[in-house]
Amino acid sequence: MDSNKLILKPGLEGVPVTNSSICDIDGNKGKLLYRGYSIEELSQKSSFLETAYLLIWGELPTAIQLRDFEQEVQMHRRLSFRVRDMMKCFPATGHPMDALQSSAASLGLFYSRRAIDDPNYIYNAVIRLIAKIPTMIAAFQLIRKGQDPIQPRDDLTYSSNFLYMLTEKEQDPIAAKVFDRCLILHAEHSLNASTFSARVTASTLTDPYAVIASAVGTLAGPLHGGANEDVIAMLEEIKTPENAASFLDNAIKNKSKIMGFGHREYKVKDPRAIILQKLAEELFIRFGADEMYEVAKSLEAEAIPRLGPKGIFPNVDFYSGLVYRKLGIPRDLFTPIFAISRVAGWLAHWREQLGANRIFRPSQIYTGSAPRDWISLENRK
Numbered sequence: 001m002d003s004n005k006l007i008l009k010p011g012l013e014g015v016p017v018t019n020s021s022i023c024d025i026d027g028n029k030g031k032l033l034y035r036g037y038s039i040e041e042l043s044q045k046s047s048f049l050e051t052a053y054l055l056i057w058g059e060l061p062t063a064i065q066l067r068d069f070e071q072e073v074q075m076h077r078r079l080s081f082r083v084r085d086m087m088k089c090f091p092a093t094g095h096p097m098d099a100l101q102s103s104a105a106s107l108g109l110f111y112s113r114r115a116i117d118d119p120n121y122i123y124n125a126v127i128r129l130i131a132k133i134p135t136m137i138a139a140f141q142l143i144r145k146g147q148d149p150i151q152p153r154d155d156l157t158y159s160s161n162f163l164y165m166l167t168e169k170e171q172d173p174i175a176a177k178v179f180d181r182c183l184i185l186h187a188e189h190s191l192n193a194s195t196f197s198a199r200v201t202a203s204t205l206t207d208p209y210a211v212i213a214s215a216v217g218t219l220a221g222p223l224h225g226g227a228n229e230d231v232i233a234m235l236e237e238i239k240t241p242e243n244a245a246s247f248l249d250n251a252i253k254n255k256s257k258i259m260g261f262g263h264r265e266y267k268v269k270d271p272r273a274i275i276l277q278k279l280a281e282e283l284f285i286r287f288g289a290d291e292m293y294e295v296a297k298s299l300e301a302e303a304i305p306r307l308g309p310k311g312i313f314p315n316v317d318f319y320s321g322l323v324y325r326k327l328g329i330p331r332d333l334f335t336p337i338f339a340i341s342r343v344a345g346w347l348a349h350w351r352e353q354l355g356a357n358r359i360f361r362p363s364q365i366y367t368g369s370a371p372r373d374w375i376s377l378e379n380r381k
């Protein structure tokens, strides 16, 4: 192809690469819909598993479908002892996202590969990934502390069970409910980097465990899911609400990014950040205040008049870390928790990609050398 005729769009900004019926974003109005249902309504009325079902299969489940889905997920929460033993060999100092990426990829070793035209294979892969990812994250947390992972409990809901496996104690139902609502908020967001990565991988017709492992690796970056960890580090560095203005001055002067601010799609405050801020406040009322929340509010108040005119507002990561911190979750698990939730969106996109597949193979604009003669080793300078 004559590359002179191509127009480069760095980051594919504004370039549609697929049709999709999963999620709709209006970045100017701050609206987010999953399969036509608003994020506000879903986060109030649905559960994470019901939302995952909606995203992946396209419609809200009937009561029987939901019961069956929940039961299947519950039945597949345990990890093979081989996966647990493999995880025990991971370095305890490694990042949990790397542990998750490796463990998710390892499922491809255990379950028959690439039967992706078999609806049973697809259904079972969906169930296994949704069921096992939380268990993997909780298992790594205990293993790195030198403990044995604890088994899932069948009498607990999806979110309560995860918090139980992670913290080894049964959590207050309000904490579990808030956590479940966080999972709904993070479940899907159209063609963000990790979802695009999932679709590119899916387009090769590889197995779903490779699709999810590829997406987990992409989510880990600080410009994507990794930002929620950095927000807390930033707030701790600012220390007090009074320091927010000078921190912002320096950041703007040095052209450094305010973590948890800015979004390729939203030019207003991210609707998920609005809900997460309310969830954080619910937790502070119930379990006590967090001084970092005052710092966050002060930074937001200082930043909006200065960054708002450029369309830079708090994104989903700005308040999610404060919620997880109040739930007693270690900072380096924030992004793995994002993955627990986003696996629903990735799987929905995997199915949609398979439904009308064409392998991704974009073009490039070549900027290298013109054809030239080989130089033998003794003549090179």
Ligand code: ACO
Pocket (backbone or CB within 6 Å): 011, 192, 222, 223, 224, 225, 227, 255, 256, 257, 258, 259, 260, 261, 262, 263, 264, 307, 310, 312, 315, 316, 317
């Ligand atoms: N703080 C300060 N300035 C910012 C920020 C920010 N957080 N985000 C963007 N800008 C500025 C840029 O400096 C740039 O300014 P300039 O035109 O004067 O050079 C302008 O806004 C455009 O920025 P880009 O980086 O080109 O915007 P893009 O759409 O590519 O980036 C992104 C979006 C990556 C999210 C960016 O806003 C960012 O890095 N934010 C901080 C990291 C973060 O919070 N990531 C989580 C995103 S949500 C998610 O992935 C789950």
